[in-house]
Amino acid sequence: SMVKELSSLVLYLRYLAEPGDWLVIDEPEMNLHPEAQVQITELLAMLVHAGLRVLITTHSPYIVDHLANLMKAAEHEDQEAISDKFYLKSTAAFISAKQVSAYLIDKGEARNILEPEGIIDWRTFSKVSDRVMQIYFEL
Numbered sequence: 001s002m003v004k005e006l007s008s009l010v011l012y013l014r015y016l017a018e019p020g021d022w023l024v025i026d027e028p029e030m031n032l033h034p035e036a037q038v039q040i041t042e043l044l045a046m047l048v049h050a051g052l053r054v055l056i057t058t059h060s061p062y063i064v065d066h067l068a069n070l071m072k073a074a075e076h077e078d079q080e081a082i083s084d085k086f087y088l089k090s091t092a093a094f095i096s097a098k099q100v101s102a103y104l105i106d107k108g109e110a111r112n113i114l115e116p117e118g119i120i121d122w123r124t125f126s127k128v129s130d131r132v133m134q135i136y137f138e139l
Contacts, residue, residue, distance in 0.1 A: 019051025
């Protein structure tokens with residue numbers, strides 16, 4: 001199902017995409033293994049560097065957390081030295097926090113959740129994770 005979901009993206013990128021275009025993807029994590037989710041996060045950052053404007057909606061902690069990794073990597077002194085830690089092994093995936101916006105939509109309100117240090121504050125998800133862990137330890 002991943003191939004089915006992403007085939008239109010491949011065709012768009014190969015034959016239609018031009019710098020300045022908007023690429024809007026609703027939940028790119030759909031039907032993707034967590035490793036594929038972080039790989040597509042790196043690819044999307046690379047597309048930003050290629051001149052596309054990328055807007056995604058997501059509920060994936062893998063995507064959000066890895067985006068924070070990519071922003072931190074962009075600040076690293078020796079990016080080449082750390083590129084092997086990443087899935088696509090390319091510094092082109094490292095993205096400045098200045099190129100990223102992150103908003104939480106809650107009860108019809110949009111709230112900026114990207115902190116100045118490049119950390120994405122999305123406590124609504126971590127609260128659920130903490131509660132799930134708490135249930136396990138209580139059992």
